[in-house]
Amino acid sequence: MPASTRVVPRPHPLAAAARVVMLALVAVLSLLATHDPAQLWWVALLAATGLPALLAPVYHWLGPLGRGAEVVVLALATSQVASVATIGAQNGGLGASAVLPYLAVPITVTALRRRFREGAWLLAITGLTLLLAGALTEVDGQRQLTQVGYLAVSAQWLVLSGLGLYAARTLHRVIRARSVSKPQPYAEATRLLTQLRTVARQLPGATLDPGGISEHLLEELRTLARADRGAVLSASGGGRLVVLAQCGTDRVDWETTLDADSAIADAWASQQPHTAAHSQARSHAGGEVSALIVPLVAGVRTVGLVVLEADVAHAYPPEIVSRVTGLTSPAALRLEAALLFDEVRSLATNEERQRLAREIHDGVAQELVMVGYGIDNALATVHDDTDETAESLRLLRQEVTRVITELRLSLFELRSEVDRHGGLAAAIAEYARTVGVSGGLRVHLSLDESTARLPAATEAELLRIAQEAVANARKHAGASNLWVTCAVDPPYAQIEVSDDGHGIADQRTDGHYGLAIMAERAERIRGRLEIRPRQPSGTTVAVVVGSSPRRDNVPDSTA
Structure with missing residues (x-):
């Protein structure tokens, strides 16, 4: 842009519309209060005074100066219209109510521009001008300032404008505080991932392995209670459970459906330990069995279950249950951390594989296809099929085709995942x-x-x-x-x-x-x-x- 070019500020459409509407309202109310069209010259003066603030609201001094002039003229017009209304109707408050609604315009502008101090100064100037004008104006031999209607209406509008300005300032502070305390999603994700990286580097590898944590928990529990069979289960997709670790003399086909009518499903839903006199395995042959199902609860979320079974009756009295739950409570937090770490790592790995697949498909694979087309075009220009050049081109085309096939298989491998179902x-x-x-x-x-x-x-x-x-x-x-x-x-x-x-x-x-x-x-x-x-x-x-x-x-x- 040339140095001599200047941007002329244009009036904001909403600000202009608000002033026009309020000026029309003041004009109508002034006519109703005074029945004197001559009093409309104050409305015209008010409109002229507001032009600088309307046309140059962003200028450092012209905008505030224009709004200051507006409130001074507004206060003088209020005093004059109130005095005329008092003479005609013996009610100074009626005239003040006709003009003072325009005070909302400059106060609202300062609130929208977050110039709350300027708004407070405008209110102070308005109040001072109303007092001086009321003290200097006489109506029927009496100072206007002593009239109750004039003072009451003036004070009412000043208080309402002050409360509106204070409410706007408070709302602005609340919005700013929320925006500071609630970072953007990517910023929050960066902070959490940075913490995760720090924790992952500080902890030994085994402590972030769900299987290792589960096996260690079962070993500790078997020192507290008899367990001919045991397992640690965790949630999977589709409302099912997966076996993280298992102990016992044989493989067990545990109940893994949370929709079934079982003690496992009840313990998961209620987050309370459950005992049962029957096995929680679908493959159990029968006989006396005691089962104890303890949910692993981290905070308010169930992250897994511990199932212990003994081939005797009444193997888990309340004191044993209490000792088991005392051990599983801290283990739940460790298991949740390991599961979350596994999930984050899997998501990151899958996303990276998909990104590589896209880049290979859109980059190298497409370029190799174009190379193949170029070789085909070159081969079409060779008229002698026995020529050594033709043979070299055919060999080159076969090699390009082989590489493209390898790339396609690599893309298929990168995109392959274990389906949830x-x-x-x-x-x-x-x-x-x-x-x-x-x-x-x-x-x-x-x-x-x-x-x-x-x-x-x-x-x-x-x-x-x-x-x-x-x-x-x-x-x-x-x-x-x-x-x-x-x-x-x-x-x-x-x-x-x-x-x-x-x-x-x-x-x-x-x-x-x-x-x-x-x-x-x-x-x-x-x-x-x-x-x-x-x-x-x-x-x-x-x-x-x-x-x-x-x-x-x-x-x-x-x-």
């Missing part, structure tokens, strides 16, 4: 079938998944391990068949991926990097990973989470 086995099966079709592999699936679910973080890590094993078999093993086994019996799970390729010893170096990633993922969920040869040829990758006496043939070694 489908389960881990369904996610692994879908990935294995898709990769098998693209790689020319015959896929053999063996799926055995119970209705109970593993924790979401465990399912996610097992899916990634299975994906890595399947991808390695397709890319490096040179196999024709792929066997995928998935057995889930929470908190136990076993995933096996086998191929009939040339074996792990002959695979490329980048395949070993994938094995290292699988080992890290297995360690993160406290699982056991084994890579072993398959007879007569090929490789088997197995990962096991939890333990099960019924499946003691599963190897227990770590790669």
